[in-house]
Amino acid sequence: MNAERLKGHLDMLLLSVLAHGPGHGYEVISRLRESSEGAFELPEGTVYPALHRLDGAGLLASTWEVVNGRRRRVYRVTAAGQEALAQQAGQWRAFSGSISRVIGGATAGLPRGIQAWGLA
């Protein structure tokens, strides 16, 4: 997926990944890659400004912990972060649902192979 397009949704994705449990930067990226089955490939460094911004905004909280022998900054979603995630996820579902309905309608009359190509 286009990295620039992905960056527009990075805050929601990071909150979503961390909502499943606390994690440090490298873990967050690994989980993001795994849960997207490799679709979300972006420069890994991109997540740090986003994590710091969310931390500064109070949507994440961070602590320094020693994990596997290395000192790491571990992030957790705060209550405000949970609320923001629920709100952003709701907006995204509504938006993507509308897009799917439009695209689905436009490609309904096309052969199945072309429909699949258009939706890929």
Next chain:
Amino acid sequence: MTGGSSDSALKDPVEEYLDRLLVTLPGSPRQVRHTLAEVEAHLRDAVAEGIAAGLPEVEAEAAAVRRIGPVHEVTGRSAVFTRPTAALARRVVLTAALVGGIALVAVGISGLVAWLLVVVRGDQFLTAPWGPGAYTAADCARWMAGDPGHNCMAAMLNDHVGDVLLQRMAAGVLGVLALSGYAVLRRRWRDRATMTALPVGSAEALGAFLALLAALGTIAAAVDLEMTQRGAGAGQPFSLAAGALLATVFFAVRLRRVVTRPAG
């Protein structure tokens, strides 16, 4: 694979990346240390993962650096901010804003001193009257219209004193604006690349040198006017010297503070 200054450490892609990141990261020293530690842990994890997957160490390091992306991805700033020339340009702008701002404020303060000198020693001490033939009857009429009840000479002096005080006040206001701009830019450009583009205290040393030079020059001019013109007009260089001396003291104190401040 710990950091160090040996040749092998210098060629280590991870070490080189962290060096570049260190001089580019914005924020307070603590924020810089934290981000650096965080990114180093990330890179070491990625290298360990690469080695575990069968890559030779050098290739695993190169892959880790490639995957994390350019330094500006971590700093969250435009790539232009990572260029050394841009950092130098930002530092020069900060220096000019600080030195220029203080210089203009000093001129503004000299306006207050000039006003006091006028109160104590009269208009002629601040502005020498123009010689005969240097002004016309129309000039006289204009000055006297703005200062009714006085003769042409007194009205001219009053007008010129007003001009001097107004110009200095305007310089002071411009100086405050320049210093406000400096404060805003200083907060925005806190990355180490900008801060280390010029030696520590260079702005203060330049300011102290220029202010001292101005103070000495204006004192010499004032003494010369005292001796050759019986003080007529000496108030201008005298008041400027007072402002320049204050600026010299400001920069000297600040220079001492930044030079003796512990690094970090």
